[in-house]
Structure formats: C-alpha cells, structure tokens
Amino acid sequence: MIKMTAEASWVPPQWALMERLLFDSLNQAAVEFVNRYVRSDGTLIWRSDWPGMDGSDDPYEGFMYLALLYVLGGSDETLELARKVWEGITWQWTEYGQINREFDAYYDWMHHGEGYLYFYFLGLAEPSCLKNRQRAGRFAAMYTGDDRDASNYDKEKRLIRSPINGSKGPRFDMTEEDWITHRGILDHYAAPFEDVPGVDFASGKCAWSDDAVYKEIIRLMNQRMARGDVPLNLNATGMVTNAYLYTGQQSDRDWVLDYAAAWKERIAANGGIIPDNVGLTGVVGEYMDGKWWGGYYGWRWPHGFLTIIEPLIIAATNAVLLTGDMKQLDIARSQLDRNWELRKVVEGCELVPYKHLDAGWSDYRPADPLYPIHLWFISMANEDLERVRRIGLDDSSLKIAIPGLSGTAEGAHRSTKHYNGNTIPWFQYMQGNFPDYPERILEANYRLIHHQLLKMRSAEGDPEEWRSDGFNLDDLSSIHKWQEMCPIYFEGLLQMTLGAPMHISHGGLQHASVRYYDARRQRPGLPADVGALVESVDADSITLQLVNLSLFEWKEVIVQAGAFGEHRFEEVKMFNQQGEEMQRSAVGDKWLAIELAPGAGCRLKLSVSRYVNRPTYASVWPDRYEGEILTGRTQ
Template sequence: MQAYKETAVKLRIDRPFRPPEWAALQQQLMDKLNRAAEEFVGKYVQPDGTLLWRSVWPGMDGSDDPYEGFMNLALLYVLGGHRSLYEHARKVFDGITWQWTEYGQIHREFDGYYDWMHHGEGSLFFYFLGLADPDSLKDRQRARRFAQMYTGEDPEAPNYDSERKLIRSPINGSRGPRFVMTEEDWMTHRGILDDYLAPFEDLTGVDIKSGKCPWSDDRVYKEIIQKMNERMAKGDVPLNLNATSLIAHAFMHSGEEKLRQWVIEYVGAWRERAEANGGIMPDNVGLSGVIGEYNEGKWWGGYYGWRWSHGLFTIVEPLTNAAMNAVLLTGDRNWLDVVRRQLDLNWELRRQLDGKWLVPHKHLDSGWTDYKPANPAYPIYLWTISMDPQDIRRYERLDIAEFYKEVEIPIVSGRNPHTGKETKHYIANTVPWFEYIRGNDPSYPEKILKANLTLVERQLDKMRSPEGEPAGWITDGYNLKDLSSIHKWQEMCPVYPEGLLQLTLGAPMHISHGGLQHARVRYYDAAARRPGLPPRVSALVERIEDDSVTLTLVNLDETEEKEVVIQAGGFGEHRFTSAEVRDERGETVQSVPVRGKWLQIQLGREAGAKLVLTMERYVNRPSYETPWEPECPAPLIQSRTIT
C-alpha cells in the first residue's frame, strides 16, 4: 500500500448538496469525451500504436502533427478520464515516436531538426505524460536526455553555446544545429506557404506587399532556401525560448538545480538583448552574439521573426511561455516584466482606425506595419501568474471586441471567418473564461460545457463522414497540396476538454506552441491513487485571488463516497494555509489550518460544499510528484561508454 508523502489535512463533507447544472454537464461531457476518445483511437490507431498513414513521408516537418492529434488523450486522463485513456496515450506516443523515426524525422526519440514552433507543439504530449504518470522510467529518462540536447551536455546535439548563452540555430534538435537547409527539408510546406507573406523583401519577382509568396514555384523556392541559409540558418531567435518548457519539464522530474539555472540564464540573455536594442526584442542574433549579424545589422528579418508572417505573435508567445516558466522555477514574478515591456512598447506604437486601437504586428525595412487589434490572451496569461492589477489594465486598454467575449465553438485550427478569432488546438475561449473568473459572466460554466458538448458531437460527425476516412488521405505521391493531410488527425480529433480544464483547474489552457499547463489547483483520486477527479465528482473554480482560490466540489454519486486530494498549483508550486468549508447558503461550517500543498477531502454520497482555500503562491519547488510515495522508484538507466 502506498503511503502519503506528507500528513495531509483531512476534511469530511457530508452535507447534502443539490447538484448545479454545471456539475451535471461536467459529467455528461466527461462521459462523451471518454467514449469519443475510444472511437477516435479505434479508427486511426493500429494495434501496435502506429497510425494508419503512408509508407513515405519527406521533409523535416510532420512528427509534431500526429503528437498534436492524440495528445489530449493524456490531458483528459489527467482531468479524470478513464484509465484506458492513459494506456492509449502511452501506446500511441511510443507508436508515433517509432513510426516517425522510421520516416526519418525523429532521431533518438526527438525531432532530428526543426524549429521550436513545431518542437513546442509536438512536445505538449510529452509534457502531459509528466502530469499523467511522473514515475514512468521511460519519460524520466527521456526528459533528462532531451534536456541535455539543449544544455550543452550532449556532444551529438551541440545546440547550446553556454559561453554566449544562445541556441546556435533556429533549426535544431537531436542531430544538433542545422546550419544548412535543403529543398527536401521544406518540401511538405511548399503548397501551404504559397498563401503566406514572403520571408524576404528582395526575392526576385515577388512583391512583399501582395502578402503571398509562390513557394511552389521552383525558381522562387531555390532562392528562398539560398537566402535562408545565408541569413537565417545560423544563430539564435526568440522562438527558441519555447525550449524553456522542455528544460522546466525535466526539472520537475528530477529537481536538478542546473536545469533551473539554465532557464534563468537563457531567459535573462534574451532580456539583455532586448535592453541592448532599445527595449524591442530583436529577432535574430548571430553565432558571435551580435544582433543582426547575418542581416546587415537589422534587428528584424530573422526566422519566424518580425518580418515573418506571424510577426509579433512569434515574438511574444515564446517570451510569455519562457517568462511563466521562469516564475514557476524561481518564484520571482518580476520575470513577467520581460513580456510586459514588449506589450507596452508595442502599444506605444498604436494607431486608431474607425475608433479602434491597432498595434503593429510586423516590421519591414520600411518600418512598422500590419496594424491590427492586439491579442488579449497575453495579458490574461500574465495575470493568471501575477494576479497583478497592472495586467488587467493591459487587457482593458485593448477595448476588447464583444465577439472575443462570446463563447465559441471553434473551427479547425485557423481563423474563424464569422468572428475573426484565431484558434489552435481548439483553444478558443480564454477571454470568456477570464470574464467569468473576474465575475462578469456567471453563466459561463454552463455555456462553455454545452459548447464543448456540441464541439465533440460535431467532430464525431466529421470523423464518421467520408472526410474522416484515412484511405482518402494516404498516398505516396508528392502533390504539394495533398501533403497538408498530415493535419488530419488534429482536424478529426473529438477530444477537446477546454471547458473541463478551465472550470476545474482555474486556469486557461496551455499556450499551444509549447506552453506548460499551469493551473491554480489540480486533483487526485485518492482511492484509485491516480490523477484527476474521481468518477461522478464535479469541481468548479469560481474565483482566484493572489492568496486564495474558491471552488465548489460536488459528489453526484448516490451510492459511493469519494476521496479527493486537492493540490495547490498544477505542479505543487503553491502552499495551502487554511481551508474554509461553506454550505449551499454560503455559511461557514468548518475552518481549519492546512500548511501544505495537499488537502484531502472525504465527500459523502451526494454531498458537496464550497471551499475557500487560502494559499501562498510560488513557495514550493515545482515537481510532478504525487501525494503518495511510489511503490518502487526506478533509478535512471546509465549508458555504457564505448571506447
């Protein structure tokens, strides 16, 4: 029998509690997601864990997409989904890793080389497995090995220059920095990139003002690859800051201080580069550490930088991930200033059009351009970490359009033509959740859960239609447009738990290009010794403040009591100080001191209560440890040295 690591305070709640609508809807959504996941796996996964797919897959792209398509199997399990979800997740993760190794994209279980937009997306599955089963020897071993590829300890992957504190190429991975790209590397993207902005302003016969670039034209394509190798293939870019999630993930498995120091060092290096550039984050740094070394001294024009199609997005998003990781590992919320500085400078450059403030998203040789509304998600992510009113003011100054505040049933990753919202991984309701958690929309829990139920049903219909038949995707030809079918698993996946996650964990979903899943609280089923809420138990985080969280727990089971362990923080980084139990009328019926990161709740049959839990935030070392000791923790395997 596994023992608890610390003496957790135990509370017993026996008072009957009439289940609110949201509680019943949570159970309905969980049941539907569990069934949908089984159908999804049954349709697309072969018995050995590999996917029904083609026999040849070219280019450096692609392994992130199947991981993205199936990663929510692990995440739903973490929230309380069926045990079979974890078993499927484990088998599919290993199957994808083997399959894309055979195709040639993966080497030593990690992408041989690609950028941290795609490494970040593909790594989410790996991060969720850390939350699902931190005792997994495979995952702990992989976490250490993958981290060494970026800390300078792996001679086969010399990605990091520890002296200059830079990652040596935008294209990197288990084979090390990719200083010279080839036409084969990019071939799977050519048809897609035809509709994107040109990466250079001096491509022969290409007008940057058109907003498009014919990558499928062989002449243009050759010139793009040539200029990439001359100007973009060497040196560091802000996109590489997404690697801090990989290092933080390894730290939470091992607690090794050198990993924490690496994150501090690397984020600090980019902060210094921005300061040296007048506050604006440069998008390219040469191997010598000089800004604009391969771009005629220009701080813009780097890979996935200010002149790239995504512009501001691929500067601020990895910076936000990195700053949140730095706070998590140090407890110092001042790290968020590195993001705030960029948002504030960008805001200072705003223009007004038709009564709306627009900010520049790109910088060309002619100056700032591509003015459009600022993304309200970044101040929200900052606020969930800081709880600082200044970040609410950064949100409110944007004069958010009403459609952002409406609950949305998102479309396939991209821009919704009806609302203009852009989504990735069906993460579409960060703003409505924020309005709810601020007290502005008490009906949000019911609305988001109903919207998610509709989304799952819509996805199942699509999966069951001719569009969802894998036989129609599988071809070994190289038609440039057909190669985009690599995204089909994401487009068909019905396992999207945004509402469940937001409402139970008290946080927005992870940032989709490689962010860790931060949370105010998470749960364990104490009887089953596993992560997630016990069956038939619903939870709603109703309010979060700097020093407290208010949530309601309800046991909808008529025949069985439930035992729930609540953890302070997604990674145990917070500490509870007291617990107050309130009944349906809001009257306090019990109050106890806690002083720990776990609180054990015994829920009677059909019982429930509102809990006001005070806490100290970012005072514990974050980790993946569970409330109980592992039965037999296995030491990491040590490789032999062959001489």
C-alpha cells in the same frame, strides 16, 4: 495532510451534470478515435513515406489530449492509449526520418513546442514513468549544451545556434527537400525577405511552388537565417523545465533562468525592443546587414508579433514557476508595453504593429488581450490586469467560441489552435462579468465533441482515403487530419476544473490553480461522479465547489495547490449549499483531502500562498523508483 468531510446534501447544479456527461463522452470518444486511426501496435494508419523536416508535431498534436484527459479524471484506458500512441508515433516518424533518438532530428521551436505538449502532459499524467523521466533529461540535454551529439547550445555565448535544431544539432544548411511539404501553403504568405528575385513583396504572396523562386528562398534563408539565435527558441525553456519537474536538477533550473536573462540583456541593448536575430558571435543582425528585424519567425515573418510574444510569455512563466519571482515576467511585459506605446489610432480604433519591415513598423491590428491574460493568471497582479483592461474587451468577450462549428447561435469569433478559443470569456467569468459561463462553455464543449464525432465517422474521416505512396503538394493536408477529426477537446472542462486558461499552444506548460487526485484509487484526476468548479481566483485565495453526484458511494478528493504543487494552502473554510460556514481549518500544505458523502458537496474558500514550493510532477504517493536512471556501456 489535513482531511475534511463534507456530508451536507448538495443538489447537483447543471455544470456538475454537464462535467460528468463530458467525462463519459470523452472516455468513449477516446477509444473510438484511437480505434479509427491507430493500429494495435500504436502506429497510425497512414502513408508509407513522408518527406521533409515537417511532420511529427502534427500526429502528436492530434492525440496529445488523451494524456491531459486522464490528468483531469479520464478513464484508466485513456492513459493506456496515450502511452501506446506516443510510442507508436515516435517509432513511425523515426522510420519516416523526421525523428532521431526519439526526438525531432531538426525543426523549429514553434513546431517542437506544439508537438512536445504531448510529452509534457504525460509528465502530469504519470510522473513515475521511468522511460519518460529518463527521456526528459536526455531531451533537455540537447538544449543545455550537455549532449555532444546535439550541439544546439553555445554555453559561452548563451545562445541556441540555429532556429532549426533538434537531436542532430543545429541545421545550418537547409535543403529544398526540408521545406517541400510547406510549398503549397506558403504560396499564400508574404515572402520571408523583401528582395527575393522575381517576387513582389508588397503583394503579400510568394510563389514557393515556383521552382526558381523556391531555390532563391532556400539560398537566402541559409545565408541569412539558418545560423544564430531567435526569440522562438525561448520555447525550449519548456522542455528544460519539463526535465526539472521530474528531477529537480539545479542545472536545468539555472539554464532556463540564464537563457531568459540573455534575451533580457539583448532587449536592453537593442533600445528596449527584442531583436529577432542574433549571430553565432552574439552580434545582433550579424547575417542581416545589421538589421535587428527579419529573422526566422521574427518581425518580418508572416506571424510577426505572435511568434515573438508567445515564446517570451512561455519563458517568463517558466521562470516564475522555477523561482516564484514575478519580476521574471518583465521580459514579456516590456514587449507588450513597448508594442502598446507604438500604437496608432485609425478610425477611432487603437492599433498596434505586428511587423517591422525595412520601411519601419507595419501591419497594425487590434492588440490581443490573450497575451496579458496569460501573464495576469500567473501574477494575479493589478499591473497585468491593467494591461488587459487598457486594450478594452468588446461584446465578443462575452460570447462562447465554438471553433470549427458554424451555424451556431454564437459561432467562432477567434481563429484558434486545437479548438481552444475561450480564454477571454473565461477571464470575464473570473472577473465576475459572465456568471453563466460554466453552463454555456460546457454545453458548447458537448456540441463540439458531437460535431467532431460525426466528422470522424464520415467519409472525410476515413483514414484509408489519406493513404498514398510518393509525394505531391496536394498530399500536405493529410498531415493535419488527426487534429481536424479529433473529438478529444475539452477546453471548458479544463477551465472549470483547474481554474486556468488552456496552455499556449506553441509549447506552454499547462498551469493551473488546482488539480486533483482520486485518493481511493491513488491516481490523478477527479474521482468518478465528482464535479469541480473553480469559481474565482485572486492573489491570495481560490473558491472551489466540489459535488459528489453519486447517491451510493463515498468519494475522497485530494486537491493540490497548483498544477505542480507550487502553491500552498494556508487555511480552508467549508460552506454548505446555503452559504453557511460548516468548518474551517489551518492547512499549511500543498494538499488537502476532502471526503464527500453520497450526494454531498461543499464550497471551499482556500487562502493560498503562491509559488512558495518547488514545482514538481511528483504526486501524493511516493515513487519507489524516484531518481533511478538506467545506464549502459560508454564505449
């Protein structure tokens, strides 16, 4: 590994001071958050029962950023807390009945995807963890057709056999108890079918809380939706890719590529538009009277295009990670392009359809640049940049969103998940259009943490108020409380240090331009007192600042090319704060060590070959137990 030394004094910029303030604040907030809501054994202070199939994704989501904070450079204690809480939630929801064999018994891949982000972040944080490596292989086998107790995948037909799946296999017959926790919320959404007795589909509302209507919905869902494959299942490629990142097992790689290819073939056979339901025999529309629309979380579902394009992007970017082949993005590109072709102009605005009903395309809205931005970050290709630009970015793209925080100068301009709403402004910064974005987003990040701490400490944040026995529809909101109260949010910190957008919240891996290791402590993340800023990325280079704010201690940072070491640094040029070139060196490696003198900093211009290495969770330091698997009796 090449090592370079930066000794030139570097006056800390505001962004570097803010980063270190955020790390300090988040480390303390993590401890307070866990102490507020978690018992000493890792279980959550909550109710004694929870019905239905919904549930485990929400507590996982509430605490998942403990692990990702450690990856960025959070305290050692954040990793200890992340481990403890993951184990506690898994045990607790097993007792409630939602989890079986440490994995959701059955649910859909929008919710699996959300909840298992926690598990993916643990892979980045602690790749040598034997328990999680072994779990990763076991969880992946539930979807590759290699687990006889979870027969989710049909290897011959290349399809996942139900939209509702998990450790107990496909769920072909849902019950009224399965959906009980959704009834109050779904009252405000459109019906899943246009012919539910007693429901006016055109009203956009469906009374799930009406017992007679509810029985009909469950009957029709079992008849039409519960069997066969849907695009949402492409999120399962994240779980199988996660296993590959631990072990490099070829069969996991092959499964991801083959399953994505099967959907590409279905798109081609359906005239270029992805069908949203495939029967158990492989026939599109098998249980929908031949209609290619109307499936679970499909074209007629309230979310429409969102829950179709997101799984396609997740699967496509996983496939690129595994192969380096940018053609793998075509499965998602093709649907963005087809959706754009279907646009119409209304009062001077170009709108695209988000739904397809029996009467045809509907629910026309502005196209969302978020989707092509994720593709552009992976490809750095002009064609994906053009997919962003054709939509056009309005003035809101140069404003910071602070989701959940009203009364601010800028306010939230996007509906967001996990308080992440600034991918588009970050993209503008990468394009050179938002030069003060680093300071602005880090300040907004600080305000959000403060706001969340105040809310957590209030009467609203008291977990004793959420506890109850028995169940009624008014109890549903408490399952989301941990997400609502969590102060461990750091979109700005991640964007600035990793040079990447936040992951797609329904199951996307956390990709990155670079990540870091503390060489002296031999652990992931930036060393204490070190700030990092990715200033720009393009197809063959990354520009990065590193600053040591300590005036007393030397620091050594190992910079890795890509979140999973998938890239390679070819050459590095080091500049001082005045812009003068100080050093240059060939690298030819996925790692580069930078030693920082007290009070020193540097700007690095790194030439990069992208997606040339096998991606892996493996860190700089060898794992003495790599490849070890614990086995027991088979009879």
